[in-house]
Structures are given as structure tokens and as C-alpha cells.
Amino acid sequence: MGRSSQTDMAVLGALSIEPMTGYALREAIRNVLGHFWSESFGQIYPALAGLEADGHVTRQGSTRPGSSTFTITASGRRRLRELLSQPIQPVPPRNGLLIRLFFGHTLGVEACRSLIMQAREQAAQQLREYEALAAQTAGEPQYADAAPFWQLTISAGRHSAQAAIAWADESLAALDAVPSA
Amino acid sequence: MGRSSQTDMAVLGALSIEPMTGYALREAIRNVLGHFWSESFGQIYPALAGLEADGHVTRQGSTRPGSSTFTITASGRRRLRELLSQPIQPVPPRNGLLIRLFFGHTLGVEACRSLIMQAREQAAQQLREYEALAAQTAGEPQYADAAPFWQLTISAGRHSAQAAIAWADESLAALDAVPSA
DNA sequence: GCCCGCATGTAACTGGTTACATGATTGT
DNA sequence: ACAATCATGTAACCAGTTACATGCGGGC
Structure with a gap:
């Protein structure tokens, strides 16, 4: 699997700002959210595929590598609000x-x-x-x-x-x- | 598995202060280290077993449930110093x-x-x-x-x-x- | 006699990381 | 032509959590 609602939240959130390719998404999460959030490479694509199947994002351009950008849908925005409203999952400390x-x-x-x-x-x-x-x-x-x-x-x-x-x-x-x- | 050098470090560290049972160890990690460290239940016993096999801790009292306390050995103390000296593993942020x-x-x-x-x-x-x-x-x-x-x-x-x-x-x-x- | 807390362990599952595989495009 | 970067994905692995299973000993 490798798909959690946490990842969905980060991915939908980033796409709510502007449409992007999966690759750009990864960069955006690293550079912009990087100070307080991280997603590993192997989570982003499965998450995108799942979100596409659920109708929360759509893919513009072909499925063929090199050009598709992902756009959040209205249902995706609804889902994002839902995810953001969920209680914060406490992370076990490891300092x-x-x-x-x-x-x-x-x-x-x-x-x-x-x-x-x-x-x-x-x-x-x-x-x-x-x-x-x-x-x-x-x-x-x-x-x-x-x-x-x-x-x-x-x-x-x-x-x-x-x-x-x-x-x-x-x-x-x-x-x-x-x-x- | 479920055994990492991180867990070994916490377990040896706790036992370096005083000998304890596995159960007490869990309580000590929760109560004393709890503000900056956590070990889940299912990690402590496998770690103790592994450390015993390596000669880093010894078990006083019988193997039978209910009474055995674990004591750190000289080699355990050496191992602890080694583990503490290792570079800090960065945790990916998730706030x-x-x-x-x-x-x-x-x-x-x-x-x-x-x-x-x-x-x-x-x-x-x-x-x-x-x-x-x-x-x-x-x-x-x-x-x-x-x-x-x-x-x-x-x-x-x-x-x-x-x-x-x-x-x-x-x-x-x-x-x-x-x-x- | 029964429940609760101490005590020891295992098995299944989940979330996440890493490494690998592949190919297109762009610049030198 | 070759290297670097953009781009998409999968598979194997690892760390860690949760839930389950078991039994002893003491207090009510």
C-alpha cells in the first residue's frame, strides 16, 4: 500500500495551491513544507493514483511519462477540508x-x-x-x-x-x- | 525482528541506572524518558532477549514469568557508550x-x-x-x-x-x- | 473464588523508506 | 554523443505499533 490519509492531506493541500506534476509535488513538499513535514518518494505516486481513482484529482496530459499535471477537483477540496479537520495524530517522541x-x-x-x-x-x-x-x-x-x-x-x-x-x-x-x- | 540499535540504546541506558524487570523497564521509559523518547511494548522484550544473547545484559532469577530482573554487564556498558557515540539519526518531520x-x-x-x-x-x-x-x-x-x-x-x-x-x-x-x- | 496488577512474550499489521527500473527532454 | 534533470512508477524491506495469549501472586 503505502497510502495514508496523512499523505493524502499533504498531496491535496499542495495541489490546492496550484496544479503540478508528481515530480514538482515532491519538490514542493520538500522545499515548502520541508520545515515541518516530509513525504517520501515512494508514497506520492501511489497516493496520486489513489486520489485519481477516488475522483479527488484529475490528470491532464497523457498517462505516458513526461507531461501529466494533476489538478484538484471540487470533491478533492471537500476531502482536503475533511482531512484537515481530523484530530492531529500524536507522533511518539524520539529525540x-x-x-x-x-x-x-x-x-x-x-x-x-x-x-x-x-x-x-x-x-x-x-x-x-x-x-x-x-x-x-x-x-x-x-x-x-x-x-x-x-x-x-x-x-x-x-x-x-x-x-x-x-x-x-x-x-x-x-x-x-x-x-x- | 523489531530490534534496532535505537531501542538497544534506550534499554541499556535505563539498565545502566539500575537493574529492572522488563515490565519496570517499560514503565521507566514511559515515565522518565517519556518527554523525549518512547519505546513500544513489543520492542522491549525482543531487545532484552537479543541483548542477553549478546552478553550485554544478564537475567537474575528464573526464566519463568514473574520474577526475573535484568542487569547490565561490563560489555553492555561498553556497547552503550558505543551506541551513544553514534551520529544522531535525523527524524523526518511530521508536525x-x-x-x-x-x-x-x-x-x-x-x-x-x-x-x-x-x-x-x-x-x-x-x-x-x-x-x-x-x-x-x-x-x-x-x-x-x-x-x-x-x-x-x-x-x-x-x-x-x-x-x-x-x-x-x-x-x-x-x-x-x-x-x- | 475472582479480579487486578505484575510479568513475559508473539504475531499480524501498518506506515514509511530505499533502491531499483525505465524513459523522455534539454542542454553542452 | 552524453550527461543531467524531469518524470513515473514498483518491489523489497524495515521499524514500530497493536492486539493477542498466557500465567503468577496478592488483595477483596
């Missing part, structure tokens, strides 16, 4: 950084310090990307009614990156007080 | 809240507002739990050398919850400026 720090006494203070610095740099990098993204989003008048919502997601990323940086600085200072084995 | 907000124009302003308020309350609840946890951790002298590291993970949770609250408040204000369809 590779925090579990290593939790066992930091075993891992060693120096390794912990280096992990935290690494995390700090990643967050700083993300922060720069969010700033760029915010500016870019503000400058595209054709998506005026969706833009405020996009800004919410960018703002979430910014807050979380800033929190990560503040935490990292605090933590590095705290580690200085720990006897380094 | 159910942000993807709904991204398509907020389709979902509707009111539904978005309600999702954000929900998220805010969850974060506030978590914040209270972290405060309690921090106090509790500080008051247990037998784990004195591990406690500073545990505080790091609690601090991470606190920062992230605080960021979520600040973001939610900002976002609710921003939504007031959006024409409510």
Missing part, C-alpha cells in the same frame, strides 16, 4: 539529542558539549532560513490570502530555533560546572 | 499542527484559532510537569552525578514549552487581523 544528554554521565561531558554546540549551529542556520523565507513569502501578492497562515508556520520555526539557541547557551554554561570526569 | 495551519485558508480561521489554543494549553501543562520534575530530580542525592544531565533535558523541555506559549499568543493576535471568511 536523539536529549536521550544522549540524559545518559551524558556515560557518554562524557566533552561529547555532550560538542552535541550541544552542533545543535546550536543547526538552530542558528535554521533561523537564517526562516528569516529569508518570511521575507520571500511577504513579497508574493498572488498568494495574499494564504500568506498570513504561512507566516504562522514560519514564526513557529523561528520561536523554536530561538529557544534552542537560548537553551544551548544556558546548557553549555551549566556543563562548565560539571566535573569533567 | 500535524503546522501543516493544518499552513492550509489554514482552507481549514478556516476559527478552526486554526482553536488548534492554537489547544497547543497553548498543552504546552502550559507540560511546563507545569517540567517544573515538578526539576524539583523532584534535584532532591535525590543517590543520582547526584547523573542529575546535572537530567536537568539539561528538563531545561530543553521548558524552553520549548515556553517558546510554544509565546508563539501561540503571538499567533492568536495575528489571526485577529485576518478577515474571518
